[in-house]
Amino acid sequence: MKTIKITDIDNKSIIEQLNEYIKGDIKQKNGEETLIFNNSIGTGSIRNRKFDWGISLLDYDVNFNDDVKIIFETVKKNAPIEFLFISEGNLTFNNTDDKNYVRLERFQNIIISNNTKSKSIYVFPSKINVKLNIIHVYSKEFLQKTNSDISSLENSLLSVFRGEEEHLPFKHLGNYNLTIADKIKTLNEFEGSGIIKALSIEGQLNLILSMQILEHENYKNSAMVVESLSVSEIKKIHRLVDYIIDNISKPLKVKELSKASGLGPKKLQLGFKLLFSKSVNEYVRSIKLEIAKDLIKNSDKSISEIVFEIGYKSRSYFSKIFYDNYNILPIEYKESLRSSKIKS
Structure with missing residues (x-):
């Protein structure tokens, strides 16, 4: 140092x-x-x-x-x-x-x-x-x-x-x-x-x-201020992240997450903006996509199985947001991984 x-x-x-x-x-x-x-x-x-x-x-x-x-x-x-x-x-x-x-x-x-x-x-x-x-x-x-x-x-x-x-x-x-x-x-x-x-x-x-x-x-004065969060509220956000990962197969709407965290929707949105620079829905989507990407890479599950596992019902919607985030379709990503393994 x-x-x-x-x-x-x-x-x-x-x-x-x-x-x-x-x-x-x-x-x-x-x-x-x-x-x-x-x-x-x-x-x-x-x-x-x-x-x-x-x-x-x-x-x-x-x-x-x-x-x-x-x-x-x-x-x-x-x-x-x-x-x-x-x-x-x-x-x-x-x-x-x-x-x-x-x-x-x-x-x-x-x-x-x-x-x-x-x-x-x-x-x-x-x-x-x-x-x-x-x-x-x-x-x-x-x-x-x-x-x-x-x-x-x-x-x-x-x-x-x-x-x-x-x-x-x-x-x-x-x-x-x-x-x-x-x-x-x-x-x-x-x-x-x-x-x-x-x-x-x-x-x-x-x-x-x-x-x-x-x-x-x-x-x-323990005054409640809309645009700020206390240390205890920040801790609730961190605990909620664990809850999201443990329940990734669920839809995970803001209303449900608000109830799980004990924070109101406005406080919840503020907390995610402070900690992750994302809205609640944007953060949940990014976690779902990261888990899906990891499953495509490290498991033998089909794309449809993975879509179900991360809580989505529509494979086409999943393919769209996957492409928007990684600039490649999930099936193309899976094929590219398979090709690289064959070459090695």
């Missing part, structure tokens, strides 16, 4: 310190630093941009060849409050460098802040594309804004913004939220330049911050 250490006592920027280990190319434009690399360490880009009133954006779009541990240590001033959101992939986090790492998941709302004796330690897994946005908020500077009334915040987060040690280190691993994901996507895809880009990014950051703070408040 490669270890990268970043500290605020170094006179170099975060990007410059990262590049001492990564050895890529740094591009600077309109107050934004971007590290781009494609070498033995991996591929990707890391961007950092600072704004007024104690806010900065650090985002990653990386794929490392080996596990990479990045350690951020704040020495000169109070550690920032870190608002994290992972759009793709996952990583693990710790603040003491022991073995008790926690997994940070895709689409999960995450807020972290450390005391002076701890660090922010992120481990990026190898061979996985990770898109991570971190909004750093330095509360002392942030609270100098004329409109930064934080009195309505939930007590623990309020204490963190005030720099009090009572709730530090602070860690909120909240609900999974697609609305925040959409705003992050807008932030990352903006292609303007100059003042237009700066104002647009700053506006999006403030909006994302407000949404992440609101999610924290709803989480603490």
Whole structure:
């Protein structure tokens, strides 16, 4: 595992310190630093941009060849409050460098802040594309804004913004939220330049911050929010996947799956979109097709038998969706496998 250490006592920027280990190319434009690399360490880009009133954006779009541990240590001033959101992939986090790492998941709302004796330690897994946005908020500077009334915040987060040690280190691993994901996507895809880009990014950051703070408040108040899922609801989705595989010979309609999972249809659809980027029906169809493809390859069953086994009544419908997905008819796929065996 490669270890990268970043500290605020170094006179170099975060990007410059990262590049001492990564050895890529740094591009600077309109107050934004971007590290781009494609070498033995991996591929990707890391961007950092600072704004007024104690806010900065650090985002990653990386794929490392080996596990990479990045350690951020704040020495000169109070550690920032870190608002994290992972759009793709996952990583693990710790603040003491022991073995008790926690997994940070895709689409999960995450807020972290450390005391002076701890660090922010992120481990990026190898061979996985990770898109991570971190909004750093330095509360002392942030609270100098004329409109930064934080009195309505939930007590623990309020204490963190005030720099009090009572709730530090602070860690909120909240609900999974697609609305925040959409705003992050807008932030990352903006292609303007100059003042237009700066104002647009700053506006999006403030909006994302407000949404992440609101999610924290709803989480603490156990409020039900349509566009988010709790950790327990995500676990129900994962259990439902096992149910789908075990009952693949059934039609598996949304109504039945909703009842089996204990989640309403809307929550169910949201969960599958969050976890698999598919609707429930699209996911079920993809699983049925993968099982059918495996049966064609590894069994002596006829196409008709396989169609029945995966819960379809119409062989012609199965052939159509199989072709749409694999660009080959099931009978042609079976013949191609047979021909390759004869040749070998």
